Amino acid sequence: MDVEKKTLKMKCESCENDFILTFHTVKCPKCGIAFNTDEVHEIFYNYESRLANSKLYQHSQRMQKSGERLEKTGETISQIGCLLFMLPIGLLCLWFIISMF
């Protein structure tokens, strides 16, 4: 997860306007009050760890992994399918070779 690409909806404590906070936000886009960048970064770090610990996020990560596994299984099946398809052709070739003698 890249917190630097995340955006969070925030309310400015100074002007009480909603705005989109980015990792690199240094001041309020509405009233221009300067933010402490360390505090801003901390919000994102907290957000990241909260997200990482949430059940839904862990579940989605697990789903992703099982999805990859399914993909691999799919590959194996298609390889087997290819083999089964090639086998009669191979046998046919073999039969031709044998029948030539």
Ligand SMILES: [Zn+2]
């Ligand atoms: Zn403001």
